[in-house]
Amino acid sequence: MQHAKIPKVIIIGAGPGGLALYHALIKNKDKKEFDVKIFERDSSPKGRKMARISYSVELSRNSIAFELCTIFDHFNPSKSDAKSNSQHFNELVKVPDELSVMITYRDRLRDVLLEGVPVTWGKKCIRYEETKDGVCVMFDDGSQDFCDILVGADGINSPVRKLRLPKLQIFDFEITNVVANVAAPKNLMDRFIKLQGNSLFQKSLGLHGDSSTLLFRLIPIEQEPGYENKSNSNEPHYRVTLNYSYPTKLDFESDKIKVDDNDSASVIEHVKQMIRNFGSGCEFDDIVLEFWDLVPKSTPNDPEKFQFKTYNPTRRRQYQEYEKEMRKRSTVNVLKSRSTAFQLSTPVGPIGAFIRNCSFKVTNFIMNFFSIFRK
Template sequence: MQQEKIPTIFIVGAGLGGLSLYHALIKNKDKKEFNVKIFERESSPTDRWQGYHIGLTNYGTQSLLNCIPSSIASNLPKAMPSPIPGVETHGINITDQVGNVLLAPPIKPYKDVYELAKISRGLSTIVTYRDRLRDVLLEGVPVQWNKKCVKYVETQEGVWVSFEDGSQEFCNILVGADGINSPIRKQKLPELQIFNYGITHVCADISVPKHLINKINKINGNILACKTLGTKGDSSFMISRFIPIEQEQNDKKDEPHYRVTLVYSYPSELNNVDVESDKVKVDDNDPASVIEHVKRLIRTLRPDCELTDLLLELWDLAPKTIPNGPIKFPFKTYNPVQRRMMQDIDPMSIKSWTSSRVVLLGDAAHAMSPVLGLGANNAIQDADKLSQALLKYTDNNISFIKEYEKEMLKRTSADVLKSRTVTFKSSTPIGPFGVFIRDSILKVMNVMINFYNFADSLIFKN
């Protein structure tokens, strides 16, 4: 009897979603064996900045633990340390422009990522170092670096994949996990369009001394994420862990320092404010000019108050130069501070998907606004769902891909549109009456959410 040939799966993209899928397929090889290869366009693991703080939800962590083996799971505390009781609360506050709390959703406590993953009701989050999580997921994975997929040719038996270096390889299933600008998506679904918000955001990871952390805590309490709403369409977001970071040996610090992610968002039309003056030039290749641009906007758009002063102090800590060579920052990597356009992939730009041996995952399929922090969670859930669907693979039947895409599209399209709605609502300039209405609505929502959570906890004690 002829032995069944082991099917080959190509994963293009070694981000959180692609790596989670790789681990899940290897983990499940006793149920279904695949020859799995993973390719990445970057030249090395440290070729490009790998992200800021992110929030992984109970649903995201459930899927992550489903995907990875115990050997990888044992290293998760490197990327997502357990909450420190009494020191930090893994939740979010929304405040007005002077720091008054408008919305503070209740947080269900948990002791570690395993307990978080068991929470089945509501939404809980653990603040995670995205770059470190990627490092953990890379452990033991034979990524083929510097391999950018440029096109593919699908046949009845499988897919021929062409890379930028001129090489070609054959697989039975091709998974595009290669981000919002995915060449695979552009070929598979050229009508699926990128949606531009008309909103600019600037992000930075900074090293913050203890005395400024104390100022943050004075305004936000020990909540790790805080979003402040301006009145001119601008908003500020900061997210941190209250865990001291290791300093470089040549840094003589007289107090502990902490890693904080800063984000400032504003209508893109304000990008033109500074260029009217010959004395002011904003150059995205010059981080110092971008940081000064952000500080000018904060001074112009925000009222004089303690929160505004704090934001200016924090942005002044952002790295203002691009290093000439490799250098170790407290976060092991460096991302030049630049202006970036907020975008998503519009699920309404296409009527239907045609299922084939080419399948999409993560941002390649459903990039979304970062406002609700759902992007990474959905990518990992995609990996979990797709790995389970692939267990049904046979040479002559790929209907499982249609089943995966149906679930994925239902789940992620709702999150894309929800994230877009919230982004626009928080980015619309408003006058004094609008501020009153906005603040009143959020305060009422806060009361209702907390009441519902109290009632829910009485009914479902778990």
């Protein structure tokens, strides 16, 4: 008896997306078996610094990708359930009173996903050719590999995507974003909370399209294993994530400040200057500037022993994504993808599948109805 051929899948890119797909395929091989290989252009897991922003893994409420990978069994991201108490902000943007935020660092997530994955390092895909028998993948070192299915998970500048969709353009939102993490003393946090209210997530909108966001933690970082209190202070310190966003058109380089994105100190001074220029000069701005003064201005001697275990240089970054046509899907395709995902994870038989598909259709109709109503 001749055995059926096992389809070969090549994944280009060992980031969170490519690794999550690898784990999902391997975990569900009892339902459909694939021969999976994954290639990464970096020379090693530490071959390139991970981006701090963008670049979050965003999941819709009906997504089960992380459940398929059982990621949460292996690592515990920090989670903040916050209640928004800013009446004016809610009136402006019409957000719910409650929100939930889950934070983790991209390189930590990647380290967890890399466990047990035989990544082939130092292999950058430069192009591919489709044949009647499959796909021939070519790398920058002159080597080749062959597969039945090629998956491009190699980032926004993916060569695979460019070849597959050559007319697809990157859309620039013209928004610049700077993110940093600091160890803030309790007295500074108390001053800010007294001014703004007791909320873990604080966001302030400026008059020029700029905004300042601060995300606090409840547990002092002194309680984290391996933390060294270099300030020799008995005062508790807490991790605070700072985010300053502004329209790129406001970006400038004055005679006093020349911004060098390879120099964290230069970027930090630029952010502080932007806050001074476009802020109202109130107490809120003064406290935010004190937070930015705490941002490390140079790379630690040993980034691995940094107090947050992860150090990323402070950079200016732009929000970019591929044009919206990339994300357009018909209702039929959405329903098919949901049905396929649930069939893989929770088989319920023909009657259960019929009931579930009907519920999908009803839910989708209600969502579309309210979407039209809101417009």
